[in-house]
Amino acid sequence: MGRVEGKVAFVTGAARGQGRSHAVRLAEEGADIIAVDLCRDYETVNYPMAGPDDLKETVRLVEEQGRRIVALQGDVRRIDDMRDAVERGVAELGGLDIVVAQAGIAPTHGAPPLQAWCDGIDVDLIGTINAIQASLPHLREGASVIATGSTAALMDHGIVETPGTNPGGASYAFAKRALSEYVHELARNLAPLKQRANVVHPTNCNTPMLQSPPMYQSFRPDLENPTREDAEPAFGVQQAMPIPYVEPIDISNAILFLASDEARYITGVQLRVDAGGYLKWYDWRR
Numbered sequence: 001m002g003r004v005e006g007k008v009a010f011v012t013g014a015a016r017g018q019g020r021s022h023a024v025r026l027a028e029e030g031a032d033i034i035a036v037d038l039c040r041d042y043e044t045v046n047y048p049m050a051g052p053d054d055l056k057e058t059v060r061l062v063e064e065q066g067r068r069i070v071a072l073q074g075d076v077r078r079i080d081d082m083r084d085a086v087e088r089g090v091a092e093l094g095g096l097d098i099v100v101a102q103a104g105i106a107p108t109h110g111a112p113p114l115q116a117w118c119d120g121i122d123v124d125l126i127g128t129i130n131a132i133q134a135s136l137p138h139l140r141e142g143a144s145v146i147a148t149g150s151t152a153a154l155m156d157h158g159i160v161e162t163p164g165t166n167p168g169g170a171s172y173a174f175a176k177r178a179l180s181e182y183v184h185e186l187a188r189n190l191a192p193l194k195q196r197a198n199v200v201h202p203t204n205c206n207t208p209m210l211q212s213p214p215m216y217q218s219f220r221p222d223l224e225n226p227t228r229e230d231a232e233p234a235f236g237v238q239q240a241m242p243i244p245y246v247e248p249i250d251i252s253n254a255i256l257f258l259a260s261d262e263a264r265y266i267t268g269v270q271l272r273v274d275a276g277g278y279l280k281w282y283d284w285r286r
Contacts, residue, residue, distance in 0.1 A: 010086055016208065017209065082134035106172050120168055132197075146197075149200065149270070196266065
């Protein structure tokens, strides 16, 4: 019997990358899936988003595990889209036990700069909250809500010498910090219902978001047009372990644990999957 056998999971950003990995891993362990993705690009994000064919591939991979899936194109920025997706999925699959609010973008160095800021906040913060809020009326006892944060949420950025030079990048870090506080308060209010909420904070993760020109530029600002080969040696600065990044499956395994009954009394946790990144940069603190 699978670790989430008979459960239904709602996963945003499910067409590729971490979202697809989470959906497939949960399906491997017995969950049926409600999968949502926008499947189109943002003008302020300088790398391509997933497309409709990517979402179809997620459907194929979930069905290959013998599980049911309701897959829809939807925009996390629109609460009505999230409500519609959850309601359609619950109607077909019979309930809701797991929420994985994964959808996110990194509009680093995006233009126009303040539109990049707005897109980052709208997707990474408001969009994540929309996905969770739309799910709350449908959660069954023992449900697990999991949001994807980032080690960027845990960093002390110090003095900002040149404010306003990269609003898109700033939006990502701020959104993840604010999201972490939101989930903490949500967990406090779900606990009496025997429902849980946690955040998983990945370090660099080997997805199209990381493997993109804006990220290469962030890690190699000394070069005008750095390539993956230029940037990858610098990726390791984030981690204490000698690796450039973790893989999506590493995050999916943490998601699976938090979604399962093995974690039935774990709530309000900020779980780092960071190869020791926090250890490298910070002393222990309460």
